[in-house]
Amino acid sequence: MDLFCERAQVPYVVHQATRGEDAQRERARFLAEVRHSSLPDTALLAGVTTVAEWDTALRQLAAVLPDDAPSIVVLDELPWMLEGDPVLEGTLQTVWDRVLSRKPVLLILIGSDLAMMEQLSAYGRPFHERGVEMVLAPLSPSEVMAMTGLPAADAFDAHLITGGLPLICQEWQEGESRTDFLSRALDDPTSPLLVSAERALAAEFPTALQARHVLSVIGSGERTFGTIAAKAGAADRPLPPGSLNPALRTLADKRLIAVDTPLSTHPGDRDRRYRVADPYLRFWLVFLEQGIPEIERGRSRIVVEAVERGWTSWRGRAIEPVVRESLARLLPDDTWPQVREVGGWWPRSNNPEVDLVGADRAPAREVGFVGSIKWHENGTFDRRALAALARDALAVPGADEDTPLVAVSRSGFSVDGLTATYGPEQLMEAWASAA
Structure with missing residues (x-):
């Protein structure tokens, strides 16, 4: 976050909360970070080391924010700050509405607890419709x-x-x-x-x-x-x-x-x-x-x-949701214009388990294809794998002898009879467009 602020080339302050910190000490650290930040007029806070309420601390922050130039304020791990002082949520909203929002400041609230962060902007909460939510996804x-x-x-x-x-x-x-x-x-x-x-x-x-x-x-x-x-x-x-x-x-x-x-x-x-x-x-x-x-x-x-x-055993199971998501990103296409959902199928007994099912929705009105994943270091998708897929496909409700069969293999294919095949390079194309 510091790197982002530095690249913005505007004054900023970043406050990193500490879980379990006493609210008084948290406010003292916050004010110290403001005093030592690149914000202008921090000399106004000389000698101010602690305050009794977050309302005062946030108004002290507002006093050193520029009126005529952009600035950035980051509160990292806001949920931890709220654990120490639940009143802070309402206080922050009040100070934002009355003071901070009148200045050209970008206020960034960060939290690793997604459920709690989503609740902050829920209907009836102080920050409802006051900000833009962003979830930082991991790298694709x-x-x-x-x-x-x-x-x-x-x-x-x-x-x-x-x-x-x-x-x-x-x-x-x-x-x-x-x-x-x-x-x-x-x-x-x-x-x-x-x-x-x-x-x-x-x-x-x-x-x-x-x-x-x-x-x-x-x-x-x-x-x-x-x-x-x-x-x-x-x-x-x-x-x-x-x-x-x-x-x-x-x-x-x-x-x-x-x-x-x-x-x-x-x-x-x-x-x-x-x-x-x-x-x-x-x-x-x-x-x-x-x-x-x-x-x-x-x-x-x-x-x-x-x-x-x-x-090998762990990867074979772990790759399945990644493959399904990859195919879901690739489809629908000219071959599968009706496929909108890609999942797997299993009965309560778990026998058989079918790696891939393509359908128009969930639950399906129409099954577009049934497929298998073979993610081995060596060894192609062969005749034996195709025979097992053809047998197991018949157990899937909505599939029959005419349902197209597809396969995904890490190491290639050595059999005919599949309607479509996908290797690592093709699956990676699904993510390249979103990179």
């Missing part, structure tokens, strides 16, 4: 490819590891292989690859231990309500719905988990599947969280070897 696979200098297939791998988080992507040296990157990054206990998730989760769940535990269970690979409850419970007692449902709602509200339903001509709300939404966090929960003690002992090699042993 195409942007990760540009930063790492990797070919498309390897860039998707890098995306699964980094989640598109710029701080982690910056550590990936151009053209560096996955194993070389992991060996180098995990050799440093303070690497962003290792600590970013730990810090984020500590901020998100200071007290909600139940939701944090459920997140770890989902991260370990449990996807159904029943299996999550069984693993999140104690001994022979599954976690009761009265405890699991609020935890799942908390995780969904924070956008830490995604909830998938099977796509077909039959509604599938009863067959929901849960997954960690962020690829990086999913990678961290599976491979890195338990390996932190080894890394801190200087034995990162053990963790890297564990990643390599489980990589």
Whole structure:
């Protein structure tokens, strides 16, 4: 944020809140940052080290803002400031309406808690219709490819590891292989690859231990309500719905988990599947969280070897939502003019599981295609894979013998009979247009 303000070449101040900070000390730090900022007339605040209310602190800020030139004020981690003083929300709105909005100032309010930030502008809240909401998305696979200098297939791998988080992507040296990157990054206990998730989760769940535990269970690979409850419970007692449902709602509200339903001509709300939404966090929960003690002992090699042993299996599942989103961005096209939704399908028994279903809507009125994903390092999509796809496609409600079959493969195709095929380069094109 400092870099953004510096590039704007206007006076600015950035206040970074501290979680759990006493409101009085928070205001004192805020005033100190204003006094030492590039804003004009900060001499007016000489000797002002603390104030009793946020109203006074914000009006002191207004006094040093220029009247005839642009300036920028950034309040970073606003939700933490509101935890220390809930009255601040209304106070900030009042001072904005009466004083700050009369000056050419850009007020930027930042928070990593998306659910709380969205509530700030909800109907009935002080900032309703007073600002423009922006969600800073992580880097796309195409942007990760540009930063790492990797070919498309390897860039998707890098995306699964980094989640598109710029701080982690910056550590990936151009053209560096996955194993070389992991060996180098995990050799440093303070690497962003290792600590970013730990810090984020500590901020998100200071007290909600139940939701944090459920997140770890989902991260370990449990996807159904029943299996999550069984693993999140104690001994022979599954976690009761009265405890699991609020935890799942908390995780969904924070956008830490995604909830998938099977796509077909039959509604599938009863067959929901849960997954960690962020690829990086999913990678961290599976491979890195338990390996932190080894890394801190200087034995990162053990963790890297564990990643390599489980990589193929983990990646095969982790790439599926990325492939579906890629196809959803590519379609509709001339081949599939009616396809607006791309998902997967599974029955309650999970047998068979179909990787790809293209349809006109959810639930579907018409199934456009059924498909399979084979994301192997070596080995093409072959005759055996096609036979399995043709068999499993018949189980999808709305599909029949005439439903077109498609396939996605990391390493090419060695069979005829598919209506469409997609490789890493084609999937990456879906993201290039949005880069």
